[in-house]
Structures are given as C-alpha cells and as structure tokens.
Amino acid sequence: MLDGRPFEIFGQGSRVNDTHLDQGSDIDLVLMLTAPAPGYGWEEFRDDVLTVLGKSYTVRMGRRCLNVDDPGSLFGEMVDVLVATEHRWYPVPGADYYEQGVFFRDQDGRAIVNFPRQHRRNGDAKDRCTEGRFKAAVRSAKRARRLGGADLMIDGWLAPSYLIECLLFNVPDRVYRSAASPSAAYRDALAWLRRTHRDDPATFAALPCQNGINRLFGPGPDQWDPGAAARIIGVLHQL
Structure with missing residues (x-):
C-alpha cells in the first residue's frame, strides 16, 4: 500500500537526543511522506500506515503517534511512530532555502x-558548548x-519532556559553564528561568522552542502557558 510513496524514517525524542533516563524507554520514530x-495528504498516508503496520503488529492510535504495543516487533522494543508529511518553512519568502519540518494532526x-x-x-550544539x-x-x-507527580501536571498530563528540555535550552551557555559542578549548573539554570519569569515576563513569554523556529508559548496545541511553565520550574527548583 506504501509502494511508490516517497517517505523517510528518522529518529526523534529522548533516545535519539540522549536525554532519556532508562534503556527501556520507547523508541520514537518519524515516518514522513x-x-x-493532491488527494493524498496526511490523513490518507496515516490510514495507509496504520493498515500496513496493523497487519503484522499490535498498533493503536495515541494522542499524536501510532503506538506499536508489541515488545517483539520492529526493534524488539515498544515503538511510537509519528506519521507526518513534509513541511517546508521558508525564512525568506520567495527564496530557494527552506527548513524541513513535519506536519501532522493530533487526536483532536x-x-x-x-x-x-x-x-x-x-x-547537540548546546551540549557541546556547555561541556555536557x-x-x-x-x-x-x-x-x-x-x-x-501531581504538582507537575498540566491539564491532566505530566509536564512534557519537550517543554522542560526547551526551557533549559534557553538558559544561556555561561550559566551552565560558570557553575561549580553539573548539579550546581542544573540548579543555576532553574534559578535563571525563575528570575527571567519574575523580572522580565515579556522575554520569558517570547522564548523559542529548541528548534529555533517555533515559539514555546502560545495558543497552539503544541504550545504552553508561561504561568504554568513558571509553576513547573518552581516545583522543580524545590525538589
């Protein structure tokens, strides 16, 4: 059913980004058309992928990904597959250069x-600049x-790893490098975020995602509220 459809498969998430805690954590893949x-976009591609995978594996549709809930499948582990189509973002309208992104729809x-x-x-570049x-x-x-636990919930969901990672990405490199130890660097990073929210809320609300293109806060389904993020930072600072 996917024969002749041009697609790419690549990794995303904590395993690929080396921010995972457990070796048994899910593998996150992007399957991008x-x-x-015309007439064959994201919905059609998702349905075809779901049909093809469902012939061999136990698959269910999650909030955003297809969950392959079969430890004996594919890579021998649980796999989350984000079905997407290519999105091209042109920083300069009319220019030839573009950033390649992914388009998909959530469960709603x-x-x-x-x-x-x-x-x-x-x-990866940030980690090199901050000596890991x-x-x-x-x-x-x-x-x-x-x-x-419950103190870090947003709308019934545990504070997303993506949100936490993007927040810490926005902390200046000098804050990480000047700390006496890695544990001190973590505390200093949280303190910087708390001060920025308190003293310069406009700057805090304008923080970008780690990808450098999207905004972290806003009304979109993959954005958050600055006040909720500040509360999460406060809880993390206390733990």
Whole structure:
C-alpha cells in the first residue's frame, strides 16, 4: 500500500537526543511522506500506515503517534511512530532555502508543525558548548519530574519532556559553564528561568522552542502557558 510513496524514517525524542533516563524507554520514530500529492495528504498516508503496520503488529492510535504495543516487533522494543508529511518553512519568502519540518494532526484533529531535526541539531550544539551540562540538566529535571507527580501536571498530563528540555535550552551557555559542578549548573539554570519569569515576563513569554523556529508559548496545541511553565520550574527548583 506504501509502494511508490516517497517517505523517510528518522529518529526523534529522548533516545535519539540522549536525554532519556532508562534503556527501556520507547523508541520514537518519524515516518514522513516527502511528496504529498493532491488527494493524498496526511490523513490518507496515516490510514495507509496504520493498515500496513496493523497487519503484522499490535498498533493503536495515541494522542499524536501510532503506538506499536508489541515488545517483539520492529526493534524488539515498544515503538511510537509519528506519521507526518513534509513541511517546508521558508525564512525568506520567495527564496530557494527552506527548513524541513513535519506536519501532522493530533487526536483532536488540530494541525501541528514541528522541526525535530533542528531540535536535535541545536541540542547537540548546546551540549557541546556547555561541556555536557545541558543534557545532564535535562536528565536531572526528568528525574525530578518523577518525584513531582501531581504538582507537575498540566491539564491532566505530566509536564512534557519537550517543554522542560526547551526551557533549559534557553538558559544561556555561561550559566551552565560558570557553575561549580553539573548539579550546581542544573540548579543555576532553574534559578535563571525563575528570575527571567519574575523580572522580565515579556522575554520569558517570547522564548523559542529548541528548534529555533517555533515559539514555546502560545495558543497552539503544541504550545504552553508561561504561568504554568513558571509553576513547573518552581516545583522543580524545590525538589
């Protein structure tokens, strides 16, 4: 059913970004149609992928991804597959250069555009510039999130790892590098975020995602409220 359809498969998420805590965490993959055609877009591609995978594996539709709930399948582990179509964002309208992103819809049918490859590239560069302290801070925040439980919930969902990682990405490199230790760098990063929200709320509300293209806060289905994010930072700071 997918024969002749041009697509790419690549990794995203904590395993690929090296911010995961457990070796048994899910593998996150993107299955991206690279040439949507009239009459064959995201909905048709998603339905075809669901049909093809469903012939061999136990598959269910999650909030955004197809969950392959079969430990014996594919890579021998649980796999989440984000079905998407290619999205091209042109920083300069009319120019030839573009950033390649992904388009998909969530369970409620809301359109989302994201840039996972840029997210990974920028995170790797940040980690090099901070001598490994950025990703160490992300892992520390995730461990603290496990302890925070209900105090870190947003609309009934545990504070997303993506939100936490993007927040810590926006902390200046000098804050990480000047700390006495990796654990001190994590605390200093949270303190910087708390001060920025308190003293310069406009700057805090304008923080970008780690991909450098999307805005972290706003009304979109993949955005959050600055006040809720500040509350999460406060809880993490206390843990």
